[in-house]
Amino acid sequence: MKISFLLHNVYGIGGTIRSTFNLAGALAEHHDVEIVSLMRTQEAPSLPLHPAVRIVPLIDLRKSSRVSDADNPLLKQITPRIPAAEANGTVNFNALTDERIAGYLDSTDADVVIATRPGLLIYLAELGRDAGRRFLRIGQEHRLYETHKPALRAACDAAIARLDAHTTVSEADAATHRAKLPGISTRLVGLPNGVPATGIEPSDGNAKLVVAAGRLIPVKRYDLLVTAWATVAARHPEWKLRLYGRGPQQAALRTQIDELGLADHITLMGPHSPIETEWAKGSIAAVTSREESFGMTIVEAMHCGVPVVATDCPHGPGEIISNGEDGLLVQSGDADAIAKGLLTLIEDDDRRHAMGRAAKVAAQRYAPERIAAAYEKLIGELQAARGQSATVRRSHDSARAPRKPLAATLKATVKGLMGKAPLRPVATCRADGHGNLTLAVSGPGVQGQGLALTLTERAKGNHHRVPLTAPATAGGAWTATLDLAALRLTEDRWDLHVVRGDGTRRRLSCSYAEGRGLLTAQPPAGTPFTWWVPYTTVDGYLALRAWYRDAHAEAESVHADATGVTVTCTLYGTTLADPADLARTGGNAPSVIAKPRTTGDPLTSPVTVLGPGRFRFTFSYAQVHAARADQEAADPVWDVSLRPGTGAPATLRVGRILGDVLDRNKTDLYPLVDGVRPYFTKANNLALTGPKRSR
Template sequence: MRISFLLHNAYGIGGTIRSTFNVAGALAARHRVEIVSVIRTVDTPSLPLHPAVRLRPLTDQRPAAEGRSTDLGHPLLERPSAHVPEAEARGTANFNALTDERIAAHLRDTDADVVIATRPGLVICLAELGREGRYLRIGQEHRLYGTHRAEIRAACDTAIARLDAHTAVSEADAATHRARLPGIPTRLTALPNAVPATGVEPSDGRARLVVAAGRLIPVKRYDLLVDAWATVAAEHPDWRLRIYGRGPQQPVLRRRIDALGLAGRITLMGAHSPIETEWAKGSIAAVTSREESFGMTIVEAMHCGVPVVATDCPHGPGEIITDGRDGLLVPPGDAGGIARGLLTLIEDGALRRTMAAAARESARAYAPERVAAAYEELFAELRSARGAPAPAVAPTRHVTGAFLPGATDPGRAAGIPLASLKGAVKALIRKPLRPVADCRVTPDGRFQLRIGPDGVHGAGLVLTLTRRGAGDGAEPVRVPLHPPAAPAGPWTAILDRAALDLPEGRWDLHVVRPSDGVRRRVLSRYAEGRGLLGLDPLPGSPFSWWIPYRTVDGHLSLRAWHRPAHAEAREIHTGDDALTVEGTLHGVLFGPGSAPRAVAAPRGRCRALSADVTVLDRGRFRFTLPYARVHAARDGRDGSATWELTLRKSPDSTVPIPLGRIIGDILDRDRTDLYPVTHGVRPYLTRTGDLAIACPTTVN
């Protein structure tokens, strides 16, 4: 069959896009599948798409570039859509007269057997502009029936009645559609979102960490999760909560976290893709929404072996989670109930492990192959109802030679054996390198790279690490790259922190083919940092720490810290009268009877500060810096003031020991570990993870 999905913008990030990509890839195993994006805003999709799925845009809204035209500036972009209600058309959706024209042309000319529209505006266009009878017309609802504005709902209801089928992502919402739209001929059914299992190593349930992820918007009720965490933190101060995502509620949540004194217990992590590596770091997942049309984050977490505590809100969670077996359902809108659910799993490790195993099993029901099979069944039923047989699918032919089928074989014409000619061609044409790697931190702290075989070709390949900013003459670090041990297996390499002495900085990874000098930067599929949780630095000096990460453009890189000694600020507490820091020393020891000092060196004309350091057991230390002394060091000067903190082994030592927060799995602590201004003083972490304090000009 020929199947065409209509997406508004396939180049963005969102649950609808992710689910469509997943099921399209699964259907492409047996069908010709395309995704038609109404708009294109960037060069490549943000999410991975199966190579067999064709992606094509209808309007190109990228800026003009050499060799490329753009639809920006087209006069029809300023004219309203004749089909899509204004409430759906305006804003980021941006339906207009040009999208009307392009959608109509696509629906008129397509050779698809099935067209599937994925949001209200597209459902409306499919009903009004689609060719009835020429192909199956199917609409999808990825939200809930009652969440749309009245004018969108009315237009959608009219459109649904003209389609062959319309699907919701939960049976509860499908039932709502049937109750609100009685008597229409359209098949109203439920098909869940497709959520694939991941290649990420699942959680081992040991980290004292709860993870939540999603858009920071009011419906997700992260404010309740923050309030619940105040109860959890009071009973289990060694547990932490991470909330991944971005959105308009971020400043509201930040203020609430600070007001409750939870800055050191809750971290707003920002957006992260792929999110699977972060689910696998947690031992528990939390979903606190007021409503969920489905709950892709629930299934993602379950795939990663993480049991979910979720509000039993309409409609999705209760259809995904079996309460008490593979997760816990708690009352919506109840911070106390959320806290009790989290505490149940925090305090019962055996229950947590049992639920984690059950969660992985339950998540298999949402594998893209199963959802694709349900779509195929729906297609067959709809065609049968029409009295039409299912269209035959011609097998896809993959041309692997230099010549097209039916073309004259030039080797035979010249009297050259075909095998010899192919060998000569192969000798002249080398396959390009396109290394794509997974990076996993092993329990002993080594970095294990697995590079897919499809993009790596040749003999004697080498992995190199190049430090940014080191200059053209700097020699890269070379690491052996081992060929697959079995057919279709990965190439592998080990980065051993005990054997490689990497100077501090950011390192980019390349695969080099010495035979022809080809050098290609390594792309990243997963950079798994779960093994860094609870991992200790290597003993002795120098202190070093590595974190693998995926760059914004999708490459694999490594951040290295390398210092003679380092003081790790494990606790930073903003008290009523003073800043207190507690941490551990690495790479050097406090001598017997030593009197270490914390020194705050000013940036600018303010005076330096110092504080006595108390040496605790097992290399731990603590010091307190009163806010009054910080303000006194300003000497009455106006404007902001900043100090960088270090430790000294003794009052007369001139060798500073960097003080900051590096150990763990978080790359950019300056973006995540944020603390409030307290009595005009704010501690913060620099880009390199070092601890500083500031007196802002204006205190909010």
């Protein structure tokens, strides 16, 4: 059968888009599926979509498009059909959307049309009513019944009563709909979102890291999580919290973190897609929402073998988590309860590991193919009620030709085009516990003798060639391993390409760049110091960032208190001068200098040795203020380096390079105290800013 989904904008990255893509892709294995995007804002979707799913845009807002609607005057005309709370919100409905969606519903040959948000639901009920006998009309609620404003809620209620079925993502919200809408004939069904397993390496539960992810908005109550983390950090300072996402509460959370002195314990990571690689880095996931319509992030984390500590808020979490078996449910709105739940798993390794294994198994019930089967069952029952059951079956039971599974289709395509297929390589990249990278490369045209991987230095064009090893079995991926100790990449960003025997060369797209192994990996012993972080570029390609230095001082912790900035470091590639040797030779003791970028003398600090290769130093605010008088710059900056006292090298930069984070200047942020702020530069080196010159 033909199934059509109505989305407002296919080209965004929200949860409704992700869940629709998951369900549409699963249904496309057996049916003809399209997604109608009311708006088009870019060339291609930001999220991955099954290639058999067609996208049908109705309004093109790209000014560069030859069929652009960006200047259509109907875009500015108010629609009488959609309440203002929906029409003028974060999305937009107007007279042009009225016109285009009406035209689509009047002409579609779909067997089923599914609307995914309130405005589209209203359109489907109103504009699709004359076609109601031609196709089934199903609405979806991706939020909660009680969360819509009164005018929009009333319009949705009236629309739902005219549909064949309406689904919610939790059974609790389906029950609310039934209670609020008694007597209507519409089927009201709870069907959760489909969340696929990705095949990435799951968490091993050993990293001292808790991960949270979602929009930084009030309903998520990340302020409670930050408060709870003050308790956790006091007992287990070695554990860290990462919070992924963006939103209007970011500035408030940043201020709260700084005021609680947690800048070196909580990192605001910004948005990340795909998020699954980041879940897998954590040993625990945290969800602290006031309410959740479903809890897609919970299932994503569970798929990665990560147990979730979640507030037992209305609807989603309690239906997903089996408390005490594959995660923990704690009191909603209670920071102490959140802290207690996190500490329970932090302090019990065996329980944490057992819950992680159970979570991975439990998440399988949300596999998209299972949710797709539930939708097929619902559709079949609705058609049977119409006496049309023979027309609604999987395509191999109907007049339509069966659709081959995606893997089989790709395999047949590649086999039929041996030697002729365009080269379109796609890779997954996985870092191991030694910092080495394993790449698995597949895709159209990846075949033949002499297939190789090339790494090209972005700034200077230098390159390395690494052979790709053919798969052991038909249809498998080609592989290459990049050895951190053996392959010397200069300090720069490197782009990766696949080169075929016939000379064809294409840049390597990236499905996943898995950095879990980098959390605990150490650089190769000796000198030089070298480190790599793989990442996906903004346009979807695989790249590496490499560091290569004679030696390096890694800033493990940076703490700004009331009197100064204290930094604890580990040294790689050299050693600190031995006090006994200094006593005999009269050499210089180890010290740290902060050199101004303009005029003036450097700041200096003695080094406190903490053990082999570890040391600490402090710059007081009084030092910085005294040095400020010699600075002509309006915004003074000092770059921080170590003098090991050994004579070779004379100085080396202090920075934060190890681990899996690409750009520390975007994530590892510290408060301004007494006019002084420590920060990391674009090269991930440590620097200090001083008081601004008064104007």
